Amino acid sequence: MSALVKDRFLSDCRRELLQLHAVLMQELAEAAGKESQQGHLLVELRACEEAIKRIDIGSFGRCKICGEAIELNRLKAEPTTSCCLSCSAKQG
Numbered sequence: 001m002s003a004l005v006k007d008r009f010l011s012d013c014r015r016e017l018l019q020l021h022a023v024l025m026q027e028l029a030e031a032a033g034k035e036s037q038q039g040h041l042l043v044e045l046r047a048c049e050e051a052i053k054r055i056d057i058g059s060f061g062r063c064k065i066c067g068e069a070i071e072l073n074r075l076k077a078e079p080t081t082s083c084c085l086s087c088s089a090k091q092g
Contacts, residue, residue, distance in 0.1 A: 009072075013079045014055050020080075021048045047080040054082070063087050 024045045031037040054060035061070050063084040070084045083091070 010055055010060065013060065013075065014052065017048055017052050017055070017079055021045065021052070024048060044080070047082075050082065051080045065091075 024041055028038060028041045028045065031041060051060065054062075061075060062068070063070055064082045065087040066084060068084055068086075070081060074081055074085055081088070
């Protein structure tokens with residue numbers, strides 16, 4: 001992947017994650033008093049924030065377990081993922 005394509009992809013992922021973050025914050029506010037729903041939203045929110053941080057520090061797209069590149073289609077489908085398909089399958 002060329003540097004320009006990679007930069008554009010990261011920019012698109014960052015924008016998508018920021019939009020997701022805003023939606024999750026709104027849903028969290030609307031779920032006031034519903035603990036089970038809040039717990040799920042907080043997990044998603046944390047994953048979103050961690051993905052944004054990985055973009056900022058340059059580790060986005062690398063598996064946190066094996067260090068290999070995460071499949072591009074996997075990142076497009078779920079930009080909050082931090083594991084490659086192989087490691088994710090091993091974890092269950």
